[in-house]
Amino acid sequence: MMMNCLQSWPEPIVRVQHLSDTAGIKNGVIPDRYVKKPTDRPHPEGADHNINIPVVDMAGLYSGEAATREKTAALIDEACREWGFFQVVNHGVSHALMGRVQEVWREFFKLPLEEKQKYANTPATYEGYGSRLGVEKGASLDWSDYFFLNYLPLSLRDPSKWPSHPPSCRELVGEYGEQVHQLCGKLMKIMSQNLGLREDDDLAEAFGGESELGACLRINYYPKCPQPHLALGLSAHSDPGGITILFPDEEVAGLQVRRGDHWITVKPIAKALVVNLGDQVEVVSNGRYKSVEHRVIVNSQKERVSLAFFYNPRGDMVIKPADHLVTEESPPLYPPTTYNQYRLYMRMRGPRGKSQVDSLNLTNTTTTTTTPDLHNYTS
Ligand code: OGA
Ligand code: NI
Numbered sequence: 001m002m003m004n005c006l007q008s009w010p011e012p013i014v015r016v017q018h019l020s021d022t023a024g025i026k027n028g029v030i031p032d033r034y035v036k037k038p039t040d041r042p043h044p045e046g047a048d049h050n051i052n053i054p055v056v057d058m059a060g061l062y063s064g065e066a067a068t069r070e071k072t073a074a075l076i077d078e079a080c081r082e083w084g085f086f087q088v089v090n091h092g093v094s095h096a097l098m099g100r101v102q103e104v105w106r107e108f109f110k111l112p113l114e115e116k117q118k119y120a121n122t123p124a125t126y127e128g129y130g131s132r133l134g135v136e137k138g139a140s141l142d143w144s145d146y147f148f149l150n151y152l153p154l155s156l157r158d159p160s161k162w163p164s165h166p167p168s169c170r171e172l173v174g175e176y177g178e179q180v181h182q183l184c185g186k187l188m189k190i191m192s193q194n195l196g197l198r199e200d201d202d203l204a205e206a207f208g209g210e211s212e213l214g215a216c217l218r219i220n221y222y223p224k225c226p227q228p229h230l231a232l233g234l235s236a237h238s239d240p241g242g243i244t245i246l247f248p249d250e251e252v253a254g255l256q257v258r259r260g261d262h263w264i265t266v267k268p269i270a271k272a273l274v275v276n277l278g279d280q281v282e283v284v285s286n287g288r289y290k291s292v293e294h295r296v297i298v299n300s301q302k303e304r305v306s307l308a309f310f311y312n313p314r315g316d317m318v319i320k321p322a323d324h325l326v327t328e329e330s331p332p333l334y335p336p337t338t339y340n341q342y343r344l345y346m347r348m349r350g351p352r353g354k355s356q357v358d359s360l361n362l363t364n365t366t367t368t369t370t371t372p373d374l375h376n377y378t379s
Pocket of ligand 1: 218220234239246248254255294295296306307308
């Protein structure tokens with residue numbers, strides 16, 4: 001039964017791009033499935049436009065001046081504690097490559113539907129062209145399509161599943177992944193130092209070791225929406241994995257980060273990358289660092305494309321608070337869970353705020369653990 005759910009979608013898949021482009025929408029009214037309940041809608045009065053998430057110049061980490069290195073590390077530590085989100089500049093990823101990879105994915109989404117359908121995905125692995133997260137029949141849907149691919153470990157990388165058009169797509173994804181992966185390595189080191197772990201690679205080791213780690217890329221495509229005040233491009237969620245490196249659309253804002261009761265709209269800086277911490281960093285850091293809820297709003301004027309690179313623990317790695325961060329005064333806040341088990345929640349239920357990591361939190365006695373038990377599931 002569970003296996004069946006994961007092997008196929010519970011109902012026919014509708015491409016949001018198709019709804020947006022064609023007569024799928026009558027009189028500019030979006031289908032009910034995409035209409036959020038009033039409390040989830042992006043009310044402009046709940047958004048704060050005057051503040052932005054922190055911006056960190058990564059060059060400072062490699063400065064000849066010790067004071068600059070320390071200041072930069074402290075900025076990153078503060079951003080990890082207080083925000084769970086920051087933008088980085090001088091991040092080491094080639095700007096020209098970023099431009100090309102963004103362009104190639106825009107072109108992919110412009111291809112005729114039949115061409116993209118060749119890559120239609122299933123919930124078994126999510127790899128390929130998709131239009132929903134979660135497999136619950138009748139669930140509320142988000143205003144986006146995406147392409148999801150496995151980048152690491154190498155045993156899961158299969159470029160023949162990546163688009164063959166545009167012709168440069170596979171090569172560019174390979175290069176982009178390599179450079180963003182290096183950036184993740186640098187961030188993992190600095191976070192290990194900032195958390196006071198014993199070795200620079202302790203965080204990477206907690207995730208299963210640099211050569212075994214997982215990484216995947218989701219290219220999000222948010223078509224124009226005739227009723228943007230009723231819909232979301234991506235519902236509120238925290239990312240289940242380790243760290244996410246997001247390359248947002250430089251021309252069209254859409255990403256919002258929760259700050260208390262407000263949503264902050266991230267103002268994209270040209271060729272900057274957005275770093276956000278996922279639930280596994282919250283767990284390993286025993287709550288010192290927090291994954292933070294975010295969502296995407298859409299608009300009626302412009303489509304939006306973003307690239308999210310997810311850097312994750314090895315699937316079968318048991319993730320738990322680092323020994324070094326567990327003391328008598330600071331008992332473990334989260335029980336050990338493998339990452340494969342953990343991520344099933346998102347794969348089954350779709351984006352649901354921070355409900356999963358919060359339900360695991362051992363100090364939170366009002367909720368029960370709701371991670372689906374899917375021992376049959378392999379990927
Ligand atoms: C995600 C995500 C934000 C965006 O893919 O998990 O949060 O701006 N994306 O597309
Ligand atoms: Ni996200």
